[in-house]
Amino acid sequence: MATMQAVSRVQPTSTIYNSQLLRFGVKALVTLFTLMILFVYLLPLGNMILVALSSQAQLSQTADDSVIPTLPVTFEYQGEQYDIYRVPTENGIRELALVDPGRRSSEFIDPANPDAGLIGWEGNWRVLEPVARVSLEWNNFAVAWDSINFPRLFTNTLIIAITGMIGTLLSCICVAYAFARFPIPGKNYLFIILIGTIILPSQVTLIPTYAFFAAIGWTNSWLPLIVPHFFANAYNVFLLRQYFMTLPRELDEAAMIDGAGPLKVLTSVIIPQSWPVIIAVSVFHFVWAWNDYFGPLIYLIGRPDLQPVSVGVQVFNFQYGPRQELVQATSMMALILPVIIFLLAQRVFMRGVVVTGVEK
Amino acid sequence: MTIAQNTSTAGVSSAQARRGERTIEQRQRVWGWVFLSPWIIGFLAFTLFPMLASLYFSFTDFRIGEPITFVGLRNWQRLFEDANTVNALGITFRFALISVPIVIGFPLLLATLLNSKVLLAKPIFRVLFYLPYMVPAVSGIFIWQSFLNGQTGWLNRLLRLVGIAEPPNWLFDPRSLTFGLVLIGLWGVGNAMLTMLASMQGVPTELYEAAEVDGATPFTKWLRITLPMISPVILYNLVLSVIGLMQYFIVPYVLSNTTRSNPETNFFNLNLYRTAFQFGEMGFASAQAWFIFIIALVLTIAIFWTSNRWVYYSGEGR
Numbered sequence: 001m002a003t004m005q006a007v008s009r010v011q012p013t014s015t016i017y018n019s020q021l022l023r024f025g026v027k028a029l030v031t032l033f034t035l036m037i038l039f040v041y042l043l044p045l046g047n048m049i050l051v052a053l054s055s056q057a058q059l060s061q062t063a064d065d066s067v068i069p070t071l072p073v074t075f076e077y078q079g080e081q082y083d084i085y086r087v088p089t090e091n092g093i094r095e096l097a098l099v100d101p102g103r104r105s106s107e108f109i110d111p112a113n114p115d116a117g118l119i120g121w122e123g124n125w126r127v128l129e130p131v132a133r134v135s136l137e138w139n140n141f142a143v144a145w146d147s148i149n150f151p152r153l154f155t156n157t158l159i160i161a162i163t164g165m166i167g168t169l170l171s172c173i174c175v176a177y178a179f180a181r182f183p184i185p186g187k188n189y190l191f192i193i194l195i196g197t198i199i200l201p202s203q204v205t206l207i208p209t210y211a212f213f214a215a216i217g218w219t220n221s222w223l224p225l226i227v228p229h230f231f232a233n234a235y236n237v238f239l240l241r242q243y244f245m246t247l248p249r250e251l252d253e254a255a256m257i258d259g260a261g262p263l264k265v266l267t268s269v270i271i272p273q274s275w276p277v278i279i280a281v282s283v284f285h286f287v288w289a290w291n292d293y294f295g296p297l298i299y300l301i302g303r304p305d306l307q308p309v310s311v312g313v314q315v316f317n318f319q320y321g322p323r324q325e326l327v328q329a330t331s332m333m334a335l336i337l338p339v340i341i342f343l344l345a346q347r348v349f350m351r352g353v354v355v356t357g358v359e360k
Numbered sequence: 361m362t363i364a365q366n367t368s369t370a371g372v373s374s375a376q377a378r379r380g381e382r383t384i385e386q387r388q389r390v391w392g393w394v395f396l397s398p399w400i401i402g403f404l405a406f407t408l409f410p411m412l413a414s415l416y417f418s419f420t421d422f423r424i425g426e427p428i429t430f431v432g433l434r435n436w437q438r439l440f441e442d443a444n445t446v447n448a449l450g451i452t453f454r455f456a457l458i459s460v461p462i463v464i465g466f467p468l469l470l471a472t473l474l475n476s477k478v479l480l481a482k483p484i485f486r487v488l489f490y491l492p493y494m495v496p497a498v499s500g501i502f503i504w505q506s507f508l509n510g511q512t513g514w515l516n517r518l519l520r521l522v523g524i525a526e527p528p529n530w531l532f533d534p535r536s537l538t539f540g541l542v543l544i545g546l547w548g549v550g551n552a553m554l555t556m557l558a559s560m561q562g563v564p565t566e567l568y569e570a571a572e573v574d575g576a577t578p579f580t581k582w583l584r585i586t587l588p589m590i591s592p593v594i595l596y597n598l599v600l601s602v603i604g605l606m607q608y609f610i611v612p613y614v615l616s617n618t619t620r621s622n623p624e625t626n627f628f629n630l631n632l633y634r635t636a637f638q639f640g641e642m643g644f645a646s647a648q649a650w651f652i653f654i655i656a657l658v659l660t661i662a663i664f665w666t667s668n669r670w671v672y673y674s675g676e677g678r
Contacts, residue, residue, distance in 0.1 A: 026478050027478045029478060030473070030479050031479055033473075034479055036486055037494070038488055038489060039613070041546070042488065042491070043514055043515070043518075044514070044547075046514065047507045047514040048503045048507075049550065051506055059512070063445050067514070067517070085637070103438060110621075156564070170398075171402075174395040174396075175395065175398055177395050178392050178393075178394075182388055182389065182392025183385060183388055184389060184392040184396060184552055192588050197403070197407055199600070199660060201607050201649075201656050202651060203607065203629060203632055203648075203652060203653070204410075204649045204653040205406065205414065206410075206414070206636070207413075207649065208409070208410035208413035208414050208646075209406060210412075211417075211642065212410070230398065230402075231399065231402020231403075231405065232402055237399065261435075277612045281655055286374075291497055292608050293498055294610065296636055310496055310497070313499065313502075317502055324506060326501050328502065328503070328506055330502075331498070331499040331502040331503055334496055334498065334499045335496055338494050341563065342494040346490075350486075350490065353550075353554045353555065354554055354555060357554065357555030357593065
């Protein structure tokens, strides 16, 4: 790309028409190159969709090279089903139903005009190309939906994600408010510790936390997946604090002069101005909770009825490994909601990623 | 960088408070601690205390529901004697060496393209390149497993189409497994791409204009201006990806559960999970956890230490 840009600058004195043409060419080339990368990058999604729409029989035909799931087209003649082939004749290629296959010559019937009787054709019928039509097996989704009990997994995930989201919002807003507005001794050191927890490998706290939840009888319940979110986390506090710092203090002070306490300032001055960042944190948490696998895996191992989508899909796909069309259908069902939420909230979402990633 | 900002605002607010009554500042402080308390409690309960407890457990023989017995350094000694653990460390490091340049280089390429003046429809490209990052990890693994299938996977069909007669059986052949895992990891670069892109967009245009006056080619500008200016973000992503690889779990776990339990996917964190939750050896697993924590800490410090040489902080920082 860099060299292509260089080409466009070779002759700065050339006519405007030429340089515009060159610029357009460069744009087209760079865009085409990016499009090719994007195509390959998203190709696994295409693979997923078309496998999810194939029937078991189509996938078991290893010799079948077609990418799009198809079925042979047949024609019913005198109570029997016959496959249709493309047959080269003197009138061009015709689509005819093969009634009597033979190595030297075969008998066909014209589906458009069956009353005309059998049509003879000289040649080996095996060289003929069968006519196939696209056949999408939408039923896979229904089968997967029922056998995985998707509504239950979905409800479990929603409960875990939304209660955790409430916890993370309540706690992170309070903590970010404290960091943004209050004179706390040693605040800078506390903030460094907070940020430091981002790069702490989670294994180092895993076993005692697990042992603790086991000791108080919380394993095989949702509590270990929800309660910790009521105690704030570094990413979201950072994101909220950065936003709160940009809000003018004059409004806080005006409210305080009117007799508002710190809690009133938070609820009626800070929060109403912060909807974009609050939405970003909510979406972050929802997507994170939807994706979370390790927590549910260790805490809900004995309770399949409580498991969320992530673990449910994995367990199901482990059992149904050979049924690739169902595996891909469940994978697709599990990704649709986060992807839709992202597409709807992509502006605030990507803005939030940038704030936590660049400003630190 | 933010720390400096923080100091000044804290200074201002305490100065403002000092003008008022002393009791107001004291009350403000109390309120501050109240609002801070969720994190303080959470940090003590879910970070600091468990960290210290797992350090203690690493010197014990500990199983859930059984009395804890102190065994001194035996678990730590086992780290270097247990073949599985030693292998797991080797697998993790070898994978990190191959994977890190790619999970930094690929988003850098994408960000460069998305930042380029000559790319059309940038917002659409940005959303679509970020999209796979939104795919839940479990789904992503199954999707890639199908895509990388030696016979029917689209990747190998594509490779056969362009003339590669015998493409590798990515996830089954131990020789190509690492590259299969690297390919799966490509869907995880969304955040790195966005942060690099945002950082590139923040580079002052005067720098490029000055370089153009001096007759710099686009590649020179990229190498001498863009790259140094975004180096803090590269550093941040480098640290995060190294820490992330030390915790690499879900991909090898799901693959070894669905394809076959091959020793090549026994990454350190998967080995730790098996030690703790399949064999119930919480003490030995705690020693492994602290060991990988120390390694991650040393690597992070080493990266920051070398960063003086290659990371450029402009002015007083942003």
